[in-house]
Amino acid sequence: MSEQEWRGRWEAARWFLSADGETGKRHGNETLRITPDGQVFIKLPAPLADLANAPHGRYTVSARASFAHCGREWADRVEADRAVAYRIHVDPARGRWYVDVSWQRPPVQTISLEAALAAGVIGIDTNADHLAAWHLDVHGNPVGRPRRFSYDLSGTASHRDAQLRHALTRLLNWTRHLGVAAIAVEDLDFTDVKTREKHGRRRLRQVVHGIPTARLEARLVSMAAEHAIASVAVDAAYTSRWGAQHRQQPTSTPAHKTSRHEAASLVIGRRAQGHGARRRTAPPRHHQSDGAGHRTLQARHHGLGCEEPRPARTGGRTRSAAPPGA
Template identity: 65%
Template sequence: MLTDRLARERADHHAGRVRVVRGGKRLARNRHHLAAAQLTEVEWRQRWEAERWFLHADGESGKRYGNETIRVTPDGEVSIRLPAPLAHLANAPHGRYALGCRVAFAHRGAEWADRIAANRAVAYRIHLDVARGRWYLTASWQRPPAPALPLSAALAHGVIGVDTNADHLAAWRLDVHGNPIGNPRRFGYDLAGTAEHRDAQVRHALTRLLRWARSCGVSAIAIEDLDFAAEKTREKHGRNKRFRQLISGMPTGRLRARLTSMADATGITIIAIDPAYTSKWGAQHWQAPLTSATRNTTRHDAAAVAVGRRAQQHPIRRRTPPPPHDQSDRAGHRSVQADRRVAGREGTRHRTPDHAHDAPGPDAARTRGTSAPNTVRGAPVQLMFTG
């Protein structure tokens, strides 16, 4: 079958036939299913012809206003360089046709004005929107890769940890010491519907996340480096169909690509961290302490804190053991030695001289000699081996 398909493609290539559907395969199939597409033949014909009514020109750096074919001046005047057979239709000098309307770019208009002022390349496309009955002019350009900042400079003002989920992004701001500040934020999105709808939902959620990061003055966002491309198989997760459907629906690749490109324009650094055990350890160490009468901290909010602390190279656990002053352990109980439900775990230890092997009796005279330590670990341990 593959050999036969290859032979047909090679025959079309040698014959010069290019099988390209302008407007996409869906628009071509709608012609045979007009009732299902809720279109009439006239409406479909308008969309079919509109996909062919466009004019596109790539820009070139060094040319006036960054494009010689389609030129847009800073005040919004559009002129098109006509080819030689259509030169008699020109209404402007140098064989150009000037449109009678003015254009304006509401989105990134300042950035576009800076590019054409420096005669940097800008690509334009003029196309017809049949649904709205309007002609549109779109501008596009490429940005040079942004220089990578050192991790210390990116984390100088704290970080925002983001936990990725199937229907929302859970985010929490952390200071330079890894402590949560303020309340958690949630940016939801709906991945049901068409591909355009899903892409718009993801873009809107990331836009709100970046705006919040800029308002907080944070220069770094930490996100999990999730990749289920090789793990959403039955061999990996067995019969857990619900979990396989959950990870398959998470837009990990789309989120990472979108967030990286959008953050580049805002000057925010994206830090990808290892996602291992962030949800489990975040819920274990941070969910209960951050829950109050006025704030219900979810497992995803606690995972966002864990993600941010890992990006800052802090341990995820909430309390680290204090260093002992000396062998007598005046620092008191450590968090690794006592459970959080044990009463008095932060208090000092009581003196227990009976644990020492050479503890002096009550009638013994005090000397300045070395005394035995009063901790259990200071006493010698006797190991017995049996043959």
Template identity: 65%
Template sequence: MGDLRSVGASFVVPGLSGVTVRDRLKGLTAHDERVLRLVGDHLGSLAARDLKARCAVGPEHDNEAWAARKRELTGLSSSRWAGSLTKATHDQWALARRGQQAHIRQLEAGVDTIRHRLSLPLGEKGSKRASGGYRSRWEWHAKTRRLRVLEDRLERARADWAAGRVRVVRGGKQLLNTRHHLDQAQLTEEVWRGRWEASRRFLQADGESGKRYGNETIRISPDGQVSIKLPAPLTHLANAPHGRYVLTTRVAFAHRGETWRDRVEANRAVAYRIHEDTGRRRWYLTASWSIPPAQTVPLAAVRAGGVIGVDTNADLPHARLRSRGGTPTAAWRLDAHGNPVGAPRRFDYILSGTSEHRDAQVRHALTRLLHWARRYQLAIAVEDLDFTAETTREKHGRRKHFRKLISGMPVARLRARLVSMAAELGIPLVAVDPAYTSKWGAQHWQKPLTNSKRTTTRHDAAAVAIGRRALGHPVRRRTAPPRTHQCDGHGHRTVQARPAAPGREETRPRIPGPRTRSVPPGRGANAGDQNTQHRPGCSAEHGFWQQDSPPLSP
């Protein structure tokens, strides 16, 4: 028995720290759209210039350099627009810096894996923790060439990190590369140009508490009137005092509208962003604000009524769902003692089509899950999954199907959606360590939960294992003892823990007293009671109530 990975403790997921709502700007006139494009293009060019200046400074950036950048942009826009521009470009540089560090870690992992496998003889088998040698001489030679490529990439990435250089594309690298493959993307150059210009516009402003309606740059009144502070070169387009432009449309947030209106009337900070969807030819306005984190419910209180274990791994059991690119979400309700209650539930979603369609599928599946949990007032237990370093071909070798499978799992999107939607409904979430949940669930729960009317899948059994781990119970279940007089044939319990098992899954504590079939443990003092039964040789045969033997003859 090899060493098992240590299992981390379960914890209640903290609530959200921010809220975002969106509404469509309906009824915009042609002049309104023209003004929005002019303002966005002008501020976008300033953002590109400021991002270039920020990347040139590198890690040595300080408050004085920040102030100098803001002063340079103030004359070309306004003081508030300059503050939003410098903050947005700094955040974009910091994001690129974190991505660069993650890329270096991924390259280092790939180089270490290839070096380890090249050092092994050809055909040597690997283990669960380490890969084995390569299968053929041809593959070994190909991997030596790939090792040199990765080492060169790693050397360049480390040099960029040391020098503080980052590579950022305003508008997105993916959209930029699409320009060279318009036929594959089924786009014309005009359509692509419209998307590119829309993605590079800058129309967002941070809020400020104490100011009128919480934002002086993009101001929205409680009745939904939208006005924008125009940059200095475009003040001739103003249709309101103080260089402001008022749109002809009004907004009304259907979701959290009352909360937003309360913040606006109290002059609390609200950030806004205006962007254009060129595919639908629509304009949208997004509002966001921070909220104080909700007080986390103690784990003991969450476990009191039981949980719903949820498994989101993509081991698809149905060929129809697999062919459609679907992903199942298995859930099973468990009581406070870790026993499965009722039948398992499935909440499947199809990850096909556009990103909006995929996001809607995930939302719909999670909505049904959360409504089920709210009906029984239970918490939800999920795995704390993270596949950021598990999708490379160096990690899984030729297992292309498995690499594609875990790469296609929307872990980040599913986690973000689940946290936000559960916080809205007041449903606690318990995150558990994903180690061995699928394996131990199938080993200990799949067969016992299968009967003539229900076939329990590996997916359903993993949900039970996740729920038991969230409740603090061991995943391993106790089976019945061997049948009478067949101890030698059946051996000990099939799930009896070994001495080297983790402490929370140790063997049962020994009960003092004899342990025989005729005398149960701890019942040795009551063994004399058997003398009162009607048996030959017992003193009870000579009691006064004993019936005399019938005569042998009349």
């Protein structure tokens, strides 16, 4: 670019005006005030009071502001005089002025784990370029086929943030469509010394850099709370290894082969429900049970079915006479 273009971009990066809001003030902000119909008022300082074109030392912008994203929620806050923050800045490439609005959300309400998992759970495996998700019922069994929500984390920070937000939006919409009220994500922690010894320091940096753990956690909690969906964090130890060992081959079909990440999402969802990763356990020793014994983990004590003890039979088993003393 030319020197004039560079200087224009350099100056545009410093042409901005921001003001934090305050609850109780008119439309939630005393310095930068935007009415629900989009009219912008700026409170001028004393040296610039002669430039005011509205009462009380304010300057009215001729253009109207509109917010396509979360516009209804913003209008509700402005009408209720709740705090909103604004930032006015210029884009030199397009030659346009923009206004950004933001506000602080209330703390996320926590619910019991039993209530969150009452309708099943969505297990999510986080990767560098996609989210692998699988729907599990209340018994820990997979329902349907897994889903994959891809994103591209290359480019600018705004592009990466938009890609991550779009992937999470599709994930939450799919969760709401299924009627599930909880999602299970792995709590990734790369500060453990064992993790460094496992991957190596150089490999560890590549893994941490490729997975957007901090942004994903912050985005997921805030966006899931808006959809009334609970987030359950589980231990991420050996989810990929055990998923590939115990879940990848049994869930694969001739038309669709289950990937290692999809199998890991199944293990993550089962771990949130308190189930193990294995499908079956080793049978008990013969001196502790009759033969091989029962070995299925999913069986419940109140639903044994054909495995329940047989009722005691009275009387003779054959047509012959009973032996003496029987």
